[in-house]
Amino acid sequence: MKISPLNRLRSILRRWYALARGELWFPHVPLAVALAGGGLLLLQQDFGGHARAYLDALLHGRFDLPASLLPPLLIGGGMLIMAVGLLLRSRLAWTMATLLAITGAASLLFGQHLQSHLLLVYFALVLVALTVAWRQFDRSSVAASTLFAVTSVVMLLMYATFGAYYLGGEFKPEITDLITALYYALVTMSTVGYGDITPQTAESKLFTVSIIILGVAVFATSLTAVIAPMVSNSLQKIVNRKGSRMKRENHFVVIGNGSLAINTARELQRRGHPVTRLLRSAPEDAETRDGGMDIVVGDPNSTEVLKEAGAHRAQAVLAMMVDDSENAFVILAVKELGGKARTVAAVNDAAHLSRVKLAQPDVVISPQVLGGELIAMVMSGEEVTPDFVMKHVFQRAEQPVKT
Numbered sequence: 001m002k003i004s005p006l007n008r009l010r011s012i013l014r015r016w017y018a019l020a021r022g023e024l025w026f027p028h029v030p031l032a033v034a035l036a037g038g039g040l041l042l043l044q045q046d047f048g049g050h051a052r053a054y055l056d057a058l059l060h061g062r063f064d065l066p067a068s069l070l071p072p073l074l075i076g077g078g079m080l081i082m083a084v085g086l087l088l089r090s091r092l093a094w095t096m097a098t099l100l101a102i103t104g105a106a107s108l109l110f111g112q113h114l115q116s117h118l119l120l121v122y123f124a125l126v127l128v129a130l131t132v133a134w135r136q137f138d139r140s141s142v143a144a145s146t147l148f149a150v151t152s153v154v155m156l157l158m159y160a161t162f163g164a165y166y167l168g169g170e171f172k173p174e175i176t177d178l179i180t181a182l183y184y185a186l187v188t189m190s191t192v193g194y195g196d197i198t199p200q201t202a203e204s205k206l207f208t209v210s211i212i213i214l215g216v217a218v219f220a221t222s223l224t225a226v227i228a229p230m231v232s233n234s235l236q237k238i239v240n241r242k243g244s245r246m247k248r249e250n251h252f253v254v255i256g257n258g259s260l261a262i263n264t265a266r267e268l269q270r271r272g273h274p275v276t277r278l279l280r281s282a283p284e285d286a287e288t289r290d291g292g293m294d295i296v297v298g299d300p301n302s303t304e305v306l307k308e309a310g311a312h313r314a315q316a317v318l319a320m321m322v323d324d325s326e327n328a329f330v331i332l333a334v335k336e337l338g339g340k341a342r343t344v345a346a347v348n349d350a351a352h353l354s355r356v357k358l359a360q361p362d363v364v365i366s367p368q369v370l371g372g373e374l375i376a377m378v379m380s381g382e383e384v385t386p387d388f389v390m391k392h393v394f395q396r397a398e399q400p401v402k403t
Contacts, residue, residue: 024303027133032086034126035097039079041119042104046072070162074155075104081151086137092148094130094137101127149222156218160185160211170204171197189215248294248310251276253317253341255300255330257283260346260367261320265293278309301329303337312339319345319361324352331359 078100085093105123108116161181168175175181175197184197188211199205251274254265261277269275276294283295298305300321311317317334319327327345334343345361347353350372357364377384 027129027136028086028089031097031126031129031133032083034129035079035086035101036083038101038104038119038123038126039076039083041122042072042079042108043076045116045119046076070159071107072104074158075100075107078151078155079104081147085147088147089137089139090145090148091137091139092145094134096148096151098127098130101130152218152222156189156211156214157182157185159214160189163207163211167204167207170199170201172200173197185211188212189219191215247274248276249313250274251294251310251314253278253306253309253311253314254320255318255327256320256322256346258320258322261318264318264320269293276309276314278305301326301333303333306330306333306337311341312337314339314341316342316344319343321346322348324348324356328356328359331356331361335360 079097082093082097082100086097101123105120105127108120108123161178164171164175164184165178165181168181171184175184180197187194187197188208191212199208252265252268253276254261254268255278257279265275265277274294276296278296278298278300280298280300282297296305296309298308300306300319306312306317311334317330319330321327321330324347327347331343331345334341342363343361344363344365345356345359347356347364347366350366353364353366374384
């Protein structure tokens with residue numbers, strides 16, 4: 001069968017992706033670097049060579065930063081912090097990074113910089129890359145949520161402090177230094193409201209209202225972002241409570257949620273073998289949840305998740321997902337872990353059979369491919385022997401010749 005140039009290119013890219021261990025760094029690392037670079041470029045464009053002068057003035061008790069530089073300071077600083085969240089593949093960090101990139105592009109679009117169009121194009125490309133790779137950011141961790149919470153509080157505190165300082169003459173008594181501005185910001189954000197400093201003009205009153213509303217929203221969102229992953233993890237452990245009791249050693253790791261994986265795990269368990277199922281998402285069917293099956297939820301291509309499932313101490317690891325390329329990547333990851341586990345790879349498309357064999361699994365099983373061939377043989381009147389079936393159902397991958 002002739003392979004099209006597009007499929008050939010995909011095969012080459014997948015092979016290089018596997019050899020370069022792309023699942024460990026792509027696309028989250030390049031996107032994090034791109035976002036951090038955009039933040040630095042934005043800060044460099046607005047502050048230029050005056051950054052040291054502003055810092056020295058701040059250290060000496062003076063604050064001469066123009067009000068127009070506060071938005072780029074918050075946006076650029078937020079991008080640098082959210083870049084760390086992208087490294088953790090956090091969905092929350094991806095959302096914040098996308099919003100910051102849109103805000104940064106808007107600030108450049110309506111700004112007065114003569115050369116901002118180049119940076120505007122850069123932010124547009126970052127937005128496109130973030131949009132294309134959104135599926136890769138599916139993790140909800142306490143670390144990433146805490147990072148989001150801290151960033152939100154810090155940015156709101158900067159907004160409230162510097163805003164109160166700039167509008168200092170519109171309060172009674174006047175706010176004339178950063179310490180008093182910080183005090184007013186904290187009192188207002190926490191909705192304590194001692195009343196010793198009060199806004200006198202419409203602008204200052206609206207500014208105070210914005211601090212109160214944003215303060216309540218940020219604290220509520222941050223609290224939810226930190227607590228939600230902890231509660232989710234606890235509920236997941238409760239749902240899979242039986243899984244933690246099994247010693248994951250000399251067992252079978254069955255990866256996938258298709259009919260082949262489900263039936264294989266069920267039959268192994270029925271024969272008294274310890275089985276751990278590795279799923280990309282938590283199971284929805286009651287039989288899987290409550291049937292006493294040991295379950296691990298996570299990315300099957302991740303070596304950390306495979307370690308959690310005990311792949312390096314298993315008798316065999318059976319990659320039986322619907323995507324043949326993912327099965328090949330799992331085999332490569334298992335071999336990277338070491339151990340003595342035999343590897344079994346399922347192939348759903350005959351065109352991928354030779355490519356999956358490049359990962360060198362111990363056994364290649366292709367029941368769906370065989371099904372079509374058997375039907376064609378029966379319809380053609382050809383003899384179907386047990387030896388033919390066994391030979392084509394279970395195919396050993398060719399090992400490289402040693403020279």
